[in-house]
Amino acid sequence: MQSKLKFVGLVVIVLFLFKTASAQQKVIDSIQQLLNKEKSDTQRINLILQLANIHRFSNTDTSNMLAASALLQSKKINFKKGEGFALHTLGIIQEFQGNYDSALHLYQQALQIFEKAKLKKGNASALLSIGGYYYYQSDFIKGADYMLQSLRIYEAIKDKEGQGAALNNLGSLYMDKKDYPNALQYFKKALAIKQLLNQGRNLASTMNNIGNVFYDTKKMDSALFWYQQSLANAQQFENKRGIASASSNIGNIYFDKEQYTAAVTQYEVALQIDRDRNDQEGIAVNLINIAHASVKLKQFDKSIPLLKEGLAMVREIDYKFHEQNALKYLAEAYAGKGDNTNAYNYLLQYINVHDSVYTQESNQRVAEMQTLYETEKKDKEILVLNKEKEVQRKTNIFLIVLATLILLLGLILWNRYRFKQKTNRLLAEKNSELQKLNATKDKLFAIVAHDLKNPLSAFRSITQNLSDNKLQISKEEIDFFIGRLNQSANQLYDLLQNLLNWAISQIGKLPFVPEKISLADLANDNTRLFENNLLQKKQQVTVNIPETLFVWADKSMIKTVVRNLLSNAVKFTPEGGQIELCAGEENGEAVFTIADSGIGIEPADLNKLFKVEEDVTNVGQSSEKGTGLGLILCKELIEKNKGRIRAESTAGQGSRFIFALPLADN
Numbered sequence: 162m163q164s165k166l167k168f169v170g171l172v173v174i175v176l177f178l179f180k181t182a183s184a185q186q187k188v189i190d191s192i193q194q195l196l197n198k199e200k201s202d203t204q205r206i207n208l209i210l211q212l213a214n215i216h217r218f219s220n221t222d223t224s225n226m227l228a229a230s231a232l233l234q235s236k237k238i239n240f241k242k243g244e245g246f247a248l249h250t251l252g253i254i255q256e257f258q259g260n261y262d263s264a265l266h267l268y269q270q271a272l273q274i275f276e277k278a279k280l281k282k283g284n285a286s287a288l289l290s291i292g293g294y295y296y297y298q299s300d301f302i303k304g305a306d307y308m309l310q311s312l313r314i315y316e317a318i319k320d321k322e323g324q325g326a327a328l329n330n331l332g333s334l335y336m337d338k339k340d341y342p343n344a345l346q347y348f349k350k351a352l353a354i355k356q357l358l359n360q361g362r363n364l365a366s367t368m369n370n371i372g373n374v375f376y377d378t379k380k381m382d383s384a385l386f387w388y389q390q391s392l393a394n395a396q397q398f399e400n401k402r403g404i405a406s407a408s409s410n411i412g413n414i415y416f417d418k419e420q421y422t423a424a425v426t427q428y429e430v431a432l433q434i435d436r437d438r439n440d441q442e443g444i445a446v447n448l449i450n451i452a453h454a455s456v457k458l459k460q461f462d463k464s465i466p467l468l469k470e471g472l473a474m475v476r477e478i479d480y481k482f483h484e485q486n487a488l489k490y491l492a493e494a495y496a497g498k499g500d501n502t503n504a505y506n507y508l509l510q511y512i513n514v515h516d517s518v519y520t521q522e523s524n525q526r527v528a529e530m531q532t533l534y535e536t537e538k539k540d541k542e543i544l545v546l547n548k549e550k551e552v553q554r555k556t557n558i559f560l561i562v563l564a565t566l567i568l569l570l571g572l573i574l575w576n577r578y579r580f581k582q583k584t585n586r587l588l589a590e591k592n593s594e595l596q597k598l599n600a601t602k603d604k605l606f607a608i609v610a611h612d613l614k615n616p617l618s619a620f621r622s623i624t625q626n627l628s629d630n631k632l633q634i635s636k637e638e639i640d641f642f643i644g645r646l647n648q649s650a651n652q653l654y655d656l657l658q659n660l661l662n663w664a665i666s667q668i669g670k671l672p673f674v675p676e677k678i679s680l681a682d683l684a685n686d687n688t689r690l691f692e693n694n695l696l697q698k699k700q701q702v703t704v705n706i707p708e709t710l711f712v713w714a715d716k717s718m719i720k721t722v723v724r725n726l727l728s729n730a731v732k733f734t735p736e737g738g739q740i741e742l743c744a745g746e747e748n749g750e751a752v753f754t755i756a757d758s759g760i761g762i763e764p765a766d767l768n769k770l771f772k773v774e775e776d777v778t779n780v781g782q783s784s785e786k787g788t789g790l791g792l793i794l795c796k797e798l799i800e801k802n803k804g805r806i807r808a809e810s811t812a813g814q815g816s817r818f819i820f821a822l823p824l825a826d827n
Contacts, residue, residue: 203242206231207243209231210231210247212227213228213247214250217250217257218398218400218401218402219402221438222439224250225254228250228254232247241277242283249283252264252267252268256290257402258441259440259474259478260441260478261294261297264290264294269287271283271287272284281314285323285327289326291307292304292305292307292308296334296337301337301338308327312331321354321358322358322360325350328348328354329348332344332347333370335347336374351367352364355367362398365392365394365395365407366403368388369403372386372388385411388414392407401434402443404430405431406431409431409450412427412428412431413450416453424454425458429447429451432448435447441477441478442475442478442483445474445475448471448474449471449483449490452464452465452487452490453486461494461497465494471483471487472491484514485511485514489507489508491503492505623646672715673801675713675802676714676715677713678716680710680744680751680753681706681707681708683719683720684742684744687723688727688742695731698734700737700738700740701740710745712823713822713825714822715801718801718802721795722794722798725794726755727740733757735759735760738759739757741754741755741756751821751822752819753821753822754819756817757815758815759815761813761814761815771792771806799822803823804823805821806818806819807819
């Protein structure tokens, strides 16, 4: 069966849609007059893009030239809106011409510009076009995702025009999934919006798609009505692509009614327009359709070169659906000529292409077509063999049928086994994700129950003492209480800072700005932050880092890592202890080490560090224990900077925390 031409992905948002039903040339002349008078650079670019979007329906070369000019001028004046819409229009033209990969690249460039410039309407239009690309590649899940993202943005900004285009494309996607009630619902909503906004130029595509729904559901009279409505609208607005699409689909109606000559006439109208527009897909599809009708008319010599030309084109644009049709019709044409060798070769090619899209169905068809070939071969042998061979022939047929049934049964069992395996893997993945979520939840509760409790209890105790004994407290006691309050406040601040950074990291919103960083400066800055703590505990810190050692990383993140590791070293090192910060270059990386002479960590506890699912509140012998959130945050920040972190320790002999980062020169 011939392919129906559909407006999917190609029904994108035009920058400036026109509210009148004037003829195309009148609109072009009007815009040209405005362009000649306009002095503002940005407004001139907008007008050029309007012209480009009008011409893309009738003259893609002119449209391409105008859009390229708008892109160049936008870049010169740093006009991001114009640059984004120019790239988007160039992508639409590439899609019209069947260059889908080039179109996707241009859409993605436009999307990046729209997102950075926070242009929601442009963002939605690019998402809709990307969804159309994935639809054409038969990736319906990705296609639907991008289209729904686009529709949500259009609804949020109350853009009715955009909603109409998105609804139209979603309808096409549902139609390909054979969900015809939903498809028709989306198409009619899109048509109502376009009629409400008087979008005469864009009605043809939606009318065409409504006709496709009725065609697929075998309601031929309704399908013909909507195709004719689409054709009339496209002719009114000189929409050549719309004329080609409607003509081709009307040809399909005639084909199904076995009026093959009338079908060829319609296909040839569409083919001529597509050649004028250099629409590679349209040319290929109509070549294949004309050839198919010619096969039905037994014009095999006419059909074969047309099919080969169409086949070469669809292979070039990698359109598997049309490729398999061309191969199938070539097999029919050669079979009609009695050339069974070529017929069989093309039949095998058809099956291989079909197999790449529909694996299970393809395996079944391989067996069926092999059976068909063997049966035809036996039929020819019967003409020359005597009656004694009849029993043997029937036996062979029986064995072939039996083998086919066994193969089908094996395929069914294999597919059930594969489905079960896939389901089990999915369940295992979900269970793993659930365990991680539970560990994260437990970690948060542990922080609230452990680290928040101590400083807040200290606050409460001190303020209670001050309140109860405010008249009897001496200056020395006040100084003592103030020191305790300051210590508790610092502990609470550090905890909340780590908790905030970790939470931001979990949701992927932590800004990442790598730059060239001096590790020596970073170590000295962090050491100064702990001067009071070091003096209070009479600890000595040694910094041994070359001034010439630089890394490429986010300064804020690495500063947080060093601060956390140094805080732990001060916390778990007794009075009078030693702390050393050193760094050097090893194997093309910068390796930073913080070593202390503290209490150390047991080997069993060492493996629990850096893991969110582990409980480390009992690790170590110090009275200043923690939940381990700081180390978890350190690991995430180091890995985000393409580094590694590890710990080495022996109980009673201190600990060494070591991380490696890329050198700035690398």
